[in-house]
Amino acid sequence: MKKLRKCPVCGEYTLKLVHCAPTVSAYPPKYSPEDKYGEYRRRAKEEL
C-alpha cells in the first residue's frame, strides 16, 4: 500500500512525490507536542 502524501502548496492529497511542489508525508512519523499547534493551525484555516 502506497503512503498518502500531501502537497504543501495546494493542500491536495496525492500519491505523487511531486505535485505543485515536492509533497510531504500526510502522516506525521509520530505524535509530538508540535502536532497540537498544527491541529490548531488546520482548524483556524478551516474557519477562514
Ligand SMILES: [Zn+2]
Ligand atoms: Zn499541489
